[in-house]
Amino acid sequence: MTETTETTGRQAPHPAGGEPVEARVPADLRHVVPREPQQPTAPPRSRPPEPRSPAVATVAATAAARGHGGRLALAVLLLGQFMAILDVSIVNVALPTLRTDLRTSDAGLQLVVAGYVLSYAVLLITGARLGGIVGHRRTFLAGLAVFTLASAACGLAPGTGTLIGFRFVQGAGAALMTPQVMSMIQRTFTGPARARALGLYTTVVAGGIVVGQAAGGLLVSADLFGSGWRPVFLVNVPVGVVLLAVGRRVLPVDGGRHGAGLDLPGVLVISPAVLLVVLPLILGHDEGWPAWCAASMAAGVALFGLFAAVERRVAARGGRPLISARVLRAPGLLPAVAVLILAPASWGAFLFTTTLHLQGELGMGALGSGLAFIPCVVAFGLVSLNWQRLPGHWHSRLIPAGFALAAVAYLWIGPLAGGGVGYEALTAVIGLGLGVMPIVMTVALAHVPVEDAPDASGLLLTVMQLGQVTGVATVGTVFLTVAADSHSTRHAEYATGWSLAATALAAACAALVLARRRASVTG
Structure with missing residues (x-):
């Protein structure tokens, strides 16, 4: 009796599931189970693949990370991060040569260094949000392309003004690229694999500055083909081209959140807030810490307070704030x-x-x-x-x-x-x-x-x-x-x-x- 109750109490699967319905019902009760009308079999039709949800894409990416493709993807991400960190310090040892070649003033030299750091720091949070909206892979590759092209333009710059301008562009490319590295590690790796990946990531961040100083000194000392300071920028170009080619093949695909907005009010407040705090810290000592440095930092702190209020208002209206x-x-x-x-x-x-x-x-x-x-x-x-x-x-x-x-x-x-x-x-x-x-x-x-x-x-x-x-x-x-x-x-x-x-x-x-x-x- 127990067997009869359990058998009739569950829904009979479709015949396409494998075993016929009758084979799973006791012989004395098969007349109770209605037979489904037999349909003529037709050859299966090919259907276009359904779009994967972000969750499915994340699962697929995690599975890929367990194999050789995942390790190669991690190498691409870390090399991209390494180049971005390298360019913070690699230019420092080239400044004396650059001053002689381009007849650059002290203020110009400061902006060659500061331009990259400023645009990098100001746009990092925006770059992270863009990755969440349009996809981390797509944003990483776009940032890498901008960074590589800007590096070539810096290396070929005819004067100080163009070099400073392209350094700002180079920093913007790094700001698009680098937030995706940690995000893709976070989404792709789990458990001990994530801990190892984060350990490698932090080693790259810390070591990039030191290697930048040594590599800059080596490249400037070599004076390849009489190029002086230019190789400190041009060295990024072949590496970036290789990373773009390999990254398109091995980086996990994610669709992003196409329904999410960029939180433009938050971007318009946080960007000048960071700029007003960072700029005097970079230029203050060489300028003798004039009054505008204190005023700038005070304005930046005030804008951070305004940013908090703007973010609360965005959240109250049902939007997605830049920092939730x-x-x-x-x-x-x-x-x-x-x-x-x-x-x-x-x-x-x-x-x-x-x-x-x-x-x-x-x-x-x-x-x-x-x-x-x-x-x-x-x-x-x-x-x-x-x-x-x-x-x-x-x-x-x-x-x-x-x-x-x-x-x-x-x-x-x-x-x-x-x-x-x-x-x-x-x-x-x-x-x-x-x-x-x-x-x-x-x-x-x-x-x-x-x-x-x-x-x-x-x-x-x-x-x-x-x-x-x-x-x-x-x-x-x-x-x-x-x-x-x-x-x-x-x-x-x-x-x-x-x-x-x-x-x-x-x-x-x-x-x-x-x-x-x-x-x-x-x-």
């Missing part, structure tokens, strides 16, 4: 933002001031000073690529411990500023401490919904960029002021070490809050 409150409410994201401002500030300032010291009082060339950071980058990569091998309950504790280690190491910059093995070992210890930054990014993104990954990645990239600029402007000013007063970069390293230690210690305190948030969520 849901992203900011993700557990641990706000403490991670604080950490990712402070830690890159100390990292950027350390690279900047140490390079000036190595090329100043220690008399190293551009190539030698770049190679001097190799122990630091190796140690950084050692931690960032292997921390996930440790027990899971250690991860949240590693973050404040790493920054505390970096803070202690920074205090020894002055006493060991004479160079030698001890100084190189010190840079390695600093790299070990700062190597915990990938853990911060992993924790920050762990509880962000996949559909909000573009917004979160744009926010994190923007604060990291602003953190580096802030560190160079503040700690760099301390270094340059003391060096000018004492006529010794070694004396300046003492003051720099204390400033960097304070910044790293503040990052460690923010990391403690992040670790507690993480523990409360996982507990």
Whole structure:
């Protein structure tokens, strides 16, 4: 009786499902089950493939990431990110040659460097949103194409004005390209694979600046075909062309959210807000910190407040704000933002001031000073690529411990500023401490919904960029002021070490809050 009830209580499948209906019904009850009318069989007709939803596309992309195609896609993304970071620093060592060749003024040299950083920082959040709207793959390839063409134009520029203009365009291309890297990692990889990918990502971000200094010195010193400074830009062209060709084949396709808007009011407020804060930080020291620097930063802070009000109004009207409150409410994201401002500030300032010291009082060339950071980058990569091998309950504790280690190491910059093995070992210890930054990014993104990954990645990239600029402007000013007063970069390293230690210690305190948030969520 039980068998009869269970059999008749469920819907009979269609015969096309495989086994006939009668074969699944007891023989004494087959007269109860109505027979479906037999239809003449016809050859199956081919139908066009149905469009895949974003969720299906994400699943397909994740499956692809498990094979060789996924590793090749990751290589394309990281190389694109590497080129964008490289161009922040590769031009620095070419400035003396550029000044002689183009008869460029001091202000022109500043804008050659600042133009790229400004457009890059200002447009990062907008680039992240565009990726979410039209698709990360499409936006990454478009940004890579703009970046590659602008690099060629910079390398062929006939004068300072055109070079500055194309540097702004180059930064815009980088702002389109780089937010998609973290978003595609977030959407494509899961679990340990995502942790490894984020570790590689952070190593590329940190190492790109150092490699840029060394590569710039090598290219300028080689003076290929008498081209002087131009190869520091032209080197991007063949790499970009290869990445475009390979990327079209291996990057996972995603359709974006075609119904989502760009939040134009938010873009029109946040872009000048970032510009007004970043511009005086870049140009303030060389200009002697005139009154307009303070006024500009104050206006930028006011616009950030206006931006928050605009975003609340957009959300209240049913729109999708540029930075949604849901992203900011993700557990641990706000403490991670604080950490990712402070830690890159100390990292950027350390690279900047140490390079000036190595090329100043220690008399190293551009190539030698770049190679001097190799122990630091190796140690950084050692931690960032292997921390996930440790027990899971250690991860949240590693973050404040790493920054505390970096803070202690920074205090020894002055006493060991004479160079030698001890100084190189010190840079390695600093790299070990700062190597915990990938853990911060992993924790920050762990509880962000996949559909909000573009917004979160744009926010994190923007604060990291602003953190580096802030560190160079503040700690760099301390270094340059003391060096000018004492006529010794070694004396300046003492003051720099204390400033960097304070910044790293503040990052460690923010990391403690992040670790507690993480523990409360996982507990």
